[in-house]
Amino acid sequence: VENVRLLDRLSSRRAVLGTLYLTATHVIFVENGSETRKETWVLHSQISSIEKQATTATGCPLLIRCKNFQVIQLVIPQERDCHDIYISLIRLARPVKYEELYCFSFNPKLDKEEREQGWKLVDLNEEYNRMGVPNTYWQISDVNRDYGVCDSYPTEVYVPKSANAHIIVGSSKFRSRRRFPALSYYCKGNNASICRSSQPLSGFSARCLEDEQMLQAIRKANPGSDFVYVVDTRPKLNAMANRAAGKGYENEDNYSNIKFQFIGIENIHVMRNSLQKMLEVCELKSPSMSDFLWGLENSGWLKHIKAIMDAGIFIAKAVAEEGVSVLVHCSDGWDRTAQVCSVASLLLDPYYRTMKGFMVLIEKDWVSFGHKFNHRYGNLDGDPKEISPVIDQFIECVWQLMEQFPCAFEFNERFLIHIQHHIYSCQFGNFLCNSQKERRELKIKERTYSLWAHLWKNRADYVNPLYRSDNSQTQGTLHPQIAPCNFLYKFWSGMYNRFEKGLHPRQSVTDYLMAVKEETQQLEEELEVLQERLANLQKSQSGDNKVKSKQQDRSKQFGLYTSNNSLANTPQEYSNDLKSFPSRSPSQGDEEDSALILTQDNLKSSDPDLSANSDQESGVEDLSCRSPSGGGCLPSEDSGKDSDEAVFLAG
Amino acid sequence: LLRSSQPLTGPNRRRCREDEQLLGTLLDEGERGFIIDTRSAQAAKQARMSGGGTEPKSCYPRWRRLHRALDRGRPLQESFIRLVEACGDASLSMDRWLSRLDGSRWLGHVKAALSTACLAAQCLDREGCKVLVHGAEGTDTTLLVTALAQLILDPACRTLEGFQGLLEREWIQAGHPFHLRCARSASSHARGKQEAPLFLLFLDCVWQLSRQFPLSLEFGEQLLLTLFDNAYASAYGTFLCNNEKERSLCKVKESTHSLWAWLDQPEERQKYLNPLYSHNPLVIWPSVEPQSIQLWQGLFLRWIRPSQHLDEAWAEIQRLVEG
Numbered sequence: 016v017e018n019v020r021l022l023d024r025l026s027s028r029r030a031v032l033g034t035l036y037l038t039a040t041h042v043i044f045v046e047n048g049s050e051t052r053k054e055t056w057v058l059h060s061q062i063s064s065i066e067k068q069a070t071t072a073t074g075c076p077l078l079i080r081c082k083n084f085q086v087i088q089l090v091i092p093q094e095r096d097c098h099d100i101y102i103s104l105i106r107l108a109r110p111v112k113y114e115e116l117y118c119f120s121f122n123p124k125l126d127k128e129e130r131e132q133g134w135k136l137v138d139l140n141e142e143y144n145r146m147g148v149p150n151t152y153w154q155i156s157d158v159n160r161d162y163g164v165c166d167s168y169p170t171e172v173y174v175p176k177s178a179n180a181h182i183i184v185g186s187s188k189f190r191s192r193r194r195f196p197a198l199s200y201y202c203k204g205n206n207a208s209i210c211r212s213s214q215p216l217s218g219f220s221a222r223c224l225e226d227e228q229m230l231q232a233i234r235k236a237n238p239g240s241d242f243v244y245v246v247d248t249r250p251k252l253n254a255m256a257n258r259a260a261g262k263g264y265e266n267e268d269n270y271s272n273i274k275f276q277f278i279g280i281e282n283i284h285v286m287r288n289s290l291q292k293m294l295e296v297c298e299l300k301s302p303s304m305s306d307f308l309w310g311l312e313n314s315g316w317l318k319h320i321k322a323i324m325d326a327g328i329f330i331a332k333a334v335a336e337e338g339v340s341v342l343v344h345c346s347d348g349w350d351r352t353a354q355v356c357s358v359a360s361l362l363l364d365p366y367y368r369t370m371k372g373f374m375v376l377i378e379k380d381w382v383s384f385g386h387k388f389n390h391r392y393g394n395l396d397g398d399p400k401e402i403s404p405v406i407d408q409f410i411e412c413v414w415q416l417m418e419q420f421p422c423a424f425e426f427n428e429r430f431l432i433h434i435q436h437h438i439y440s441c442q443f444g445n446f447l448c449n450s451q452k453e454r455r456e457l458k459i460k461e462r463t464y465s466l467w468a469h470l471w472k473n474r475a476d477y478v479n480p481l482y483r484s485d486n487s488q489t490q491g492t493l494h495p496q497i498a499p500c501n502f503l504y505k506f507w508s509g510m511y512n513r514f515e516k517g518l519h520p521r522q523s524v525t526d527y528l529m530a531v532k533e534e535t536q537q538l539e540e541e542l543e544v545l546q547e548r549l550a551n552l553q554k555s556q557s558g559d560n561k562v563k564s565k566q567q568d569r570s571k572q573f574g575l576y577t578s579n580n581s582l583a584n585t586p587q588e589y590s591n592d593l594k595s596f597p598s599r600s601p602s603q604g605d606e607e608d609s610a611l612i613l614t615q616d617n618l619k620s621s622d623p624d625l626s627a628n629s630d631q632e633s634g635v636e637d638l639s640c641r642s643p644s645g646g647g648c649l650p651s652e653d654s655g656k657d658s659d660e661a662v663f664l665a666g
Numbered sequence: 667l668l669r670s671s672q673p674l675t676g677p678n679r680r681r682c683r684e685d686e687q688l689l690g691t692l693l694d695e696g697e698r699g700f701i702i703d704t705r706s707a708q709a710a711k712q713a714r715m716s717g718g719g720t721e722p723k724s725c726y727p728r729w730r731r732l733h734r735a736l737d738r739g740r741p742l743q744e745s746f747i748r749l750v751e752a753c754g755d756a757s758l759s760m761d762r763w764l765s766r767l768d769g770s771r772w773l774g775h776v777k778a779a780l781s782t783a784c785l786a787a788q789c790l791d792r793e794g795c796k797v798l799v800h801g802a803e804g805t806d807t808t809l810l811v812t813a814l815a816q817l818i819l820d821p822a823c824r825t826l827e828g829f830q831g832l833l834e835r836e837w838i839q840a841g842h843p844f845h846l847r848c849a850r851s852a853s854s855h856a857r858g859k860q861e862a863p864l865f866l867l868f869l870d871c872v873w874q875l876s877r878q879f880p881l882s883l884e885f886g887e888q889l890l891l892t893l894f895d896n897a898y899a900s901a902y903g904t905f906l907c908n909n910e911k912e913r914s915l916c917k918v919k920e921s922t923h924s925l926w927a928w929l930d931q932p933e934e935r936q937k938y939l940n941p942l943y944s945h946n947p948l949v950i951w952p953s954v955e956p957q958s959i960q961l962w963q964g965l966f967l968r969w970i971r972p973s974q975h976l977d978e979a980w981a982e983i984q985r986l987v988e989g
Contacts, residue, residue, distance in 0.1 A: 297957075304774040307956030312764035321760050421979035481982045488975055496972050499756045501763035503971065508957040518957050521950075522881040527942060528986055535989045586792065586951040589784045 016096050019044065020074070021055065022088040024298070024515065035089065037103055040117045042079070044089070057081060060117055060394070060441040062108035067101050070094055077101060082392065082439035085514045086298065109396035113448075116394060116441040118463040125464065133468030134460045137371075137378045140171070145366070147203040148173050152236035158183050165193040167349065167385030167450045173198035175232035182232065185225020189216050191262055194348045196229050199356045199380060202363065205338040206237045209330060211356050211384065213348035214247070214254070218261040222269050230270050230342065237340045242272040244333050244341040248326055248351040250279035257346065273342075278326040280351045281319060283391075283403035289315045290404045297511055317504045323351075324412050327358025328495060335363055335492045349386050354409045356380050361413065362493045365484075369425040370474055373413075374467045377434070378445075381406060387449040392439050394447055407510075410435050414507055419495055422481045423488035427525050428509055430470070430477035435510065437466050480528035517587055667790060667797050668692070669812045669840070671804030672703075672710075675719030686725050692796055699729045700789045702782065704801035704808060706735035718802060729798070734782040736807040737775055739862050745771045746863045750852040753966045772870075773959055779807075779871050781954045783814030791819055791949055805843060806864045809836050814871050821947050825884040826939065830926050833893070837865065843908035848897045865897050866965075873962045875952055882946040887964050889929075889938040894965060896925055941987040 016035045021044050023029040031053075033046040042062075044055040061081040068076040074090040075097035081087070091097035110116055125133070149155050153173050158180045160170045164187050174183060174197060187195040194213035201208045210233055215226060234243045247254050247264050254264045254277065267275050281289075296302070296310030311317065333339045341359075345351035357367075357380040366372040381388075388394065390401035410431050417424050417431075438446045444463025448454045470477065483489065496503065512518045673685060693699050701721060703710050710720045710733065721729060737745070748770035752758065758766060767773070789797045797815075801807045813836040822828040838844075846860035869890045876883045876890075897905050903922025907913045928934060952958065963971055 302956055304771075304777050304956050304959065305768050308764045308768035308773070312761070312768075315761075317764070318760040420975045422975065422982055480986060481979050483982065486978060486982075488978060499758070499970060501758060501760050502753065502961065502963060502967055504760070505960070506957060512957055518953050518955050520878045520880060522879055524880050524942060524983075527881060527944075528983065531986055531989075535986075538989070586784060586788050586949075587953055587955070589781050589788060589954065 016091060016100065018092050020090040021046075022076075022090060024086060024088065024300075030090070035091075035100070037100065037107070039107075040120065042087075042104065044087075055087065057085065057087060058117060058440050058442070059104075059107040060110075061085070061436075061439055062104060063393075065101060065104050065108065067097065070097075079104070080294075083436045083513065084294070084297075084511050110394070111396055113395065113457055116447070118441050118444045118447065121442050121464065123464060123469070129468075130464055131460075133465040136465065136467045136471060137374050139169075139375070139379055139383060142375050142379060143173060143198075143201075146201045148198065148201050152176055152206060152238075153198060153201060153208075156180070156183060162452045165195065166452050167192060167387075168194060168197065169383040169385075169451045173201075175229075175236035177235055178229055178232040182225045182228050185223060186229040189221075189223035189226040190214070190348075191216060192347050192349075194385075195226075196233060196342055197384075199343075199384075200334075200360045200363065202334050205334075206239055207334040207338050208233070208237060208340045209334060209356055209359055210340065210342045211348055211352045211380075212342060212344045213352075214257060214262045214344055214346050215265055216261055217258070217263045217266065217269075219258055219263075221261075227270050230265075230273060233340055233342060234272055237338075240337070240339045242274055242339065244330075244339055245270070245273045245275045246326070246330060246341055246343045246355075247275070247277050248280045248343065248345045248355050249277065250281065251277045253282065253346075262346070276329070278322070278329060278355075280322045280326060280345070280355070282346075283350055283405065284400065285315075286319060286405065286408065287403045289319055290407070292316075293511065311506060317506070320408060320411055320415060321501075321504055323354050323408055324358060324415065324495065325497075326351075326355040327362055327412070328497065330355065330359035331362035331492060334359070349384065350391075350403070350405045353380050353384060353386050354405065354412070357409055358412050361416070362495075365423075365489050365491065368423055368489065370430065370471075370477060373426060373430075374470070378467075381409075382445065383451060385450040388438070388446040389449045389453075392446070394441055406438055407435060411507055411510065414510070415504055416493065416495065417479075418505060419503055420488045420493055421479075422483060422486055423493060424479055425482045426477045427479040429525075432510060432513060433470065433477075434466070442466075443469065475529075478529060480525060480532055667786065667812055667815060668799070669804060669808050670798060670800045671808075672713060672718040672800055672802050673721050674717055675714055675722065676717045677714050679714075679719075679722065681722075681725055689721075689726055689729060689798070693728050697728065697795070699796040699798065700786075700793075701726075701729050701731045701798045701800070702786055702789075702811065703731055703733050704736045704738075704782065704799065704811060705733065707733045709735065713802060732785070734778070734785065736778055736782060736801070736810065737771075738801070738806045738864060740859070742775065742862045742864065742867065745775060746866065747852045748772075749966060753970060767961065773956075773961065775867055776870050776874060777954050777956070777959050779810055779814065779867055780874060780952055780959070783811050783818060783871070784951065784954065786811055786815040787818040787949065787951075790815070805841050806847075806862065809840050809842050810864055810868050810871075812836055813868060817872065817875060818951065819949050821882075821945060824882055824946070824950075826889070826935070829883075829885055829889075830929070834926075837868075838904065839910055841909040844897060844905045845908045845912075848905070851898050866894060869894055870962050870965070873964070874959055875950065876940075877960065878952045878958060879946070879950045880940075881942045881944045882950055883940055884943045885938050886940040891965060891968070892929075892938070900925065902928065941984045 018032060019035040020030040020032055031046050033044050033048075036043040036045065040059060042057045042059070046053045057079065061083055062079055063082045064080045066078040066080070068078060070076075071090075074092045075094050077089045077091060077097055077100060079087040079089070091100060113119070143149075143155070152175060154176050156172055156174045156178075157170065158164055159168050159172060162168070162170065164184055178186075183195055187193040190196075191213040196210045196212040199209045199211045215223070230243060230245070234240070237243075245265050249257075257263050265273060265275055267273055292314035293311065293316045296307060296314065299306055299310070302310070330341050330343065333341050343352050343355055357376055360376060360380070361367045361373075364372075367376045380386075386406070387401070390397055391403055391405055393402055413424075414428060414431055417428065437443055441447065443466035444454070444459040445466045447459055447463075448457065454460075508515075508518050673682070674680065689699070703720060705713065713719050721731060723731070749767070749772040752763075752766040752770055755766070786797050786799060789795045799808050799811045799815075813832055816823045816832055816836070817829075820828075823832045842865065843860065844865070846858070847862050847864060849858050849861050852863075872883075873887060873890055876887065896902060900906075901923070902925035903913075903918040904925035906918050906922065907916060913919070929938060961967075
């Protein structure tokens with residue numbers, strides 16, 4: 016559709032005219048205009064909602080909200096076109112079969128072996144071995160090899176040595192969804208462990224011998240402690256209400272040597288609403304500071320993030336400082352349990368703070384333990400009440416920790432943002448379906464590609480330059496301050512305002528430091544070469560040579576780097592009433608999403624060449640040029656004047 | 667960019683030919699100028715009753731007046747006190763923290779100050795127009811705006827030396843009454859009438875700029891903290907008294923040492939430099955959206971939050987840059 020306008024969130028006057036394309040997998044907006052032909056690509060799987068707004072004089076507005084928080088406002092000239100687009104997008108954004116998803120048509124041009132290798136990058140057996148199991152206290156059990164005991168668990172689980180098949184099966188019958196207690200994390204240093212399960216079907220008074228034996232087994236697997244913590248991550252009221260439905264929580268009287276603890280994290284519905292409210296705040300036009308702060312507090316979002324973090328801290332302390340094992344559950348043991356176990360593991364074990372370790376962590380506590388990716392993130396059209404930003408919250412907890420401990424993580428913010436993006440993008444097969452069983456049935460590994468391999472290939476973009484494996488933040492356990500600490504939780508504009516580049520710091524310290532590191536390395540290598548040459552020369556001549564020292568003026572080298580940041584030098588609208596220059600750049604996709612030059616090939620919708628586009632995902636944000644020589648930089652927007660200035664003077 | 671105090675129009679709408687001439691000659695043929703009045707239109711009008719006022723359009727035809735109400739005096743001091751109390755309140759739950767933060771209104775003041783400075787800068791840079799800034803006395807919000815505008819516009823002000831020059835010119839010599847304004851800070855019980863944290867607000871705005879443009883200021887947070895400390899209590903004479911006249915009468919230059927002299931010593935200077943600094947010749951336009959303005963933890967939570975990990979990060983940055 017031609018003559019479509021793409022509006023800027025803040026200033027409807029700053030609209031861009033272009034053409035809208037709908038393909039089998041994407042919505043693409045291409046700007047009219049001579050040189051740049053800027054493109055905005057949106058995957059159908061990313062579309063969260065489409066809103067048709069009242070027709071105005073300029074056309075029919077269509078608002079597309081994405082799961083990665085991109086918001087696209089279009090104005091379609093003809094009502095009928097707008098309606099067609101609306102209907103089409105509704106259908107495209109709500110696939111009915113898995114085969115409709117992008118991952119089944121995505122082609123990164125790798126051969127079969129490379130695809131396989133990609134899937135092998137993360138190996139959970141290797142991970143459990145790294146932890147130190149199986150060993151004297153823990154064994155691997157294949158009781159679930161055909162998913163016969165629990166269809167949302169993996170085929171291989173680790174259980175205490177004294178938990179035989181009979182106990183496991185018995186316990187599974189006493190747990191919601193058959194999700195019996197299984198090992199999530201084992202601490203070699205003191206034998207304490209984190210186990211996870213779902214709620215017991217205890218009702219008001221039911222008991223199960225095998226389940227009680229299972230908890231005993233967990234306790235016995237840690238000879239250094241005579242009790243086990245049982246942490247129920249629900250608010251007490253909710254857990255009690257579950258008892259009326261024949262479920263509930265462990266009674267300390269029935270289970271020998273447990274200490275029971277509620278840590279109230281709200282349920283998926285509360286979280287869904289919380290995010291909704293927070294996004295509404297993000298969509299406010301020219302909010303005051305009060306509008307923003309009140310809106311943010313009212314959403315409760317940061318409060319929930321803190322609750323998850325506090326739970327993780329409690330468990331990490333129990334394991335690291337008290338040497339006590341912990342059994343964690345919520346209702347079904349696949350949401351809050353996953354969040355809390357993975358946060359605790361991250362705090363405890365520096366391995367999970369490395370890039371590879373983080374991928375392993377997600378694979379272990381989220382993918383293998385049956386977190387319902389399909390239901391929660393809407394791969395396929397389903398029940399809207401199942402949708403909830405569960406893994407988003409976990410990812411945000413990691414970011415909050417990164418802000419408090421800048422040297423502790425091997426990866427940077429961009430890594431987290433791209434992972435979140437791909438959980439919703441369905442471009443790779445890792446986060447499809449609701450369980451390992453479903454993924455195997457669909458033959459995901461044979462038919463799709465692994466995100467981990469893709470991220471690993473581009474890992475240079477995800478490095479945190481401040482990470483050093485030998486400082487205090489990267490050894491052992493992290494100890495976030497517990498109180499006072501409210502102020503430590505910040506609003507993550509890098510994620511929730513991801514596509515509004517003008518809001519973020521206009522210069523990236525991470526990218527600058529990475530460039531410095533690269534440069535330093537190059538210089539060191541050159542220095543070595545020169546020193547060698549000097550040594551050789553001195554051998555052959557009588558040392559009359561001077562080695563010119565490479566005194567680089569770093570600031571000169573990077574002068575171009577910093578000053579060609581086209582967004583840095585564009586003023587936003589500083590005054591509402593005066594209609595001053597609306598020279599703020601419109602909401603843009605990540606540079607990497609839209610830097611492709613559209614070719615005829617791409618327009619052939621059935622199997623577009625998307626490999627170039629997918630590589631762009633890992634491109635470098637915020638920079639027009641990266642090389643010190645400054646080649647190929649876009650001219651700064653600071654030169655030249657806006658045509659809208661006439662409005663300012665006239666008004 | 668010009669600054670002054672308010673015209674003494676008074677209730678009888680007095681005129682002053684010389685003043686009109688002065689402002690008239692500033693503008694070239696056909697040129698227009700802007701007057702940014704840091705009081706609300708209402709407040710400016712009311713000022714007439716006590717002998718002050720605004721420039722009437724008819725007498726200053728080529729100057730367009732814009733009002734940008736910036737708080738000063740008592741309300742600003744109250745805001746500061748409330749913020750410090752909120753930060754120190756350990757009993758605050760996460761449920762209430764943001765509303766307490768908002769209740770102090772401090773971040774709103776930061777946003778307003780930056781917006782006004784940006785407006786002034788925009789008039790100069792984008793419109794190529796001359797700008798006159800004044801409030802009532804010309805010693806508080808006026809200086810806030812002109813100093814910030816220069817930081818935004820002029821890369822020379824962003825060097826360590828240039829920044830010192832900016833402070834000397836726009837705060838010290840311009841006559842900001844440091845002695846009256848920076849008497850007791852936030853925790854004192856004796857609430858002086860003239861006490862107001864304008865200079866702190868300025869430093870906060872500078873910090874916001876450094877957060878948004880981490881590579882463009884030659885100095886770091888440590889300098890801003892040191893300036894804050896010295897404005898209230900100092901071993902040096904730089905921030906003494908209320909204006910140059912008083913300093914001259916008290917013979918400050920003869921009997922005290924200058925803060926700048928100490929800061930400029932090579933060993934000291936090192937501490938205040940920003941290792942990430944790279945000369946940026948362009949104008950730096952900050953975002954004043956709420957998401958872009960953050961609480962200056964380094965100052966307000968200085969004694970409350972753990973700094974060990976951030977210090978380690980800073981040391982790592984220095985190590986990386988020094989190669």
